[in-house]
Amino acid sequence: MTRRPSSQTRMLLATLLERPRAWRHGYELTNVTGLKSGTLYPILMRLSDRQLLDAKWQPAEVSGRPPRHLYRLTAEGVAYARAELTDALPLAMPQRSRA
Amino acid sequence: MTAAPRRHLAARLMRVAVALLPQDRAAWGRAMRAELDCLEQDSEALTWALGCVLAGARERVSAMLPGNLKISRWVLCAEMLLCFVPPTLAWLDMLAGTSGVIRLSPAVIERYFLNSPADTLLLISMLTGSILGILAPLSLILALRVIVLGRPLRIRWLRSAIVAGPALAGLFGLVCQVAFNGVASLGWQADNAFDVWSGFLLLCALPIFGAVHLLRLSPLQPHARLAAST
Numbered sequence: 001m002t003r004r005p006s007s008q009t010r011m012l013l014a015t016l017l018e019r020p021r022a023w024r025h026g027y028e029l030t031n032v033t034g035l036k037s038g039t040l041y042p043i044l045m046r047l048s049d050r051q052l053l054d055a056k057w058q059p060a061e062v063s064g065r066p067p068r069h070l071y072r073l074t075a076e077g078v079a080y081a082r083a084e085l086t087d088a089l090p091l092a093m094p095q096r097s098r099a
Numbered sequence: 100m101t102a103a104p105r106r107h108l109a110a111r112l113m114r115v116a117v118a119l120l121p122q123d124r125a126a127w128g129r130a131m132r133a134e135l136d137c138l139e140q141d142s143e144a145l146t147w148a149l150g151c152v153l154a155g156a157r158e159r160v161s162a163m164l165p166g167n168l169k170i171s172r173w174v175l176c177a178e179m180l181l182c183f184v185p186p187t188l189a190w191l192d193m194l195a196g197t198s199g200v201i202r203l204s205p206a207v208i209e210r211y212f213l214n215s216p217a218d219t220l221l222l223i224s225m226l227t228g229s230i231l232g233i234l235a236p237l238s239l240i241l242a243l244r245v246i247v248l249g250r251p252l253r254i255r256w257l258r259s260a261i262v263a264g265p266a267l268a269g270l271f272g273l274v275c276q277v278a279f280n281g282v283a284s285l286g287w288q289a290d291n292a293f294d295v296w297s298g299f300l301l302l303c304a305l306p307i308f309g310a311v312h313l314l315r316l317s318p319l320q321p322h323a324r325l326a327a328s329t
Contacts, residue, residue: 025134025137026130026131026134027134027137027138027147030147036146036150036153037131037134037146037147037150037151037153037154038149038150038151038152038153038154038157039150039154040150040154041127041130041131041150041151041154042154042157042158042161044127045124045127045158055130060133065133065136065137066129066132066133066136067133068130068133068134068137069126069127069129069130069133069134
């Protein structure tokens with residue numbers, strides 16, 4: 001039996017679902033959701049393992065910096081997020097300044 | 100702490116985080132490190148790196164739990180040898196050593212073990228140890244079977260026995276120690292290289308640790324990792 005996603009996972013899904021076609025990087029997601037990197041990345045890994053999350057590398061805009069990893073929901077991920085968030089209680093999402 | 104050391108510490112922590120991640124998560128380590136390089140504030144970078152260490156540790160633990168032996172088999176093999184070889188050798192000595200159980204004859208028993216209750220208790224402890232001790236080589240064989248063949252241990256009573264056996268032996272050993280030599284003998288003896296606690300560590304604590312770890316890596320039911328962990 002598949003367990004219901006945690007409140008942090010639902011918060012992340014809701015954020016990604018706001019603009020499902022936009023690619024977001026990890027730091028932006030921590031800012032929007034208020035999740036710390038230690039919580040965010042394990043969730044991203046699980047979602048990616050389940051083919052719910054797309055990831056790609058973006059070449060660095062500043063020379064000398066490494067490429068960044070970007071994320072967005074797959075079509076399956078969008079459907080999953082909609083299904084999971086439909087019955088969910090409204091999420092109290094902290095709004096922080098974006099990077 | 101000034102800015103430069105914070106950034107330096109963050110970079111070091113990030114290296115720890117990347118090292119903690121299992122090999123199949125290496126790309127995620129690069130992703131987390133790339134974000135660190137984009138953070139302008141040093142305090143923010145430090146917080147980010149600490150979080151990444153936590154994420155790395157979580158993934159490391161998670162990789163070891165599902166029972167697919169993602170922990171290096173060589174490391175596990177070394178751990179199991181460390182946990183089960185000392186009690187196996189002790190059992191062999193107790194069984195077939197110079198004063199081993201199989202060398203006991205009625206005459207020897209009557210001469211050395213029936214003179215006082217303490218002597219009789221010693222005989223009982225030797226016999227009990229030689230019976231319980233068989234779990235040590237058995238655990239070693241089962242561990243190597245899990246490591247080499249990847250076959251989990253499914254016999255429930257045996258799963259319980261390899262944990263309960265050394266626990267009982269340790270408890271019994273401590274009781275005997277107190278009975279023979281008094282409570283004072285449980286104190287730390289700096290001048291004795293193999294005191295009671297060394298024996299307890301090698302013959303009880305380590306085998307229990309090894310057995311519990313082996314059972315965690317060899318669950319009865321397959322672990323639905325993705326479903327359970329998201």
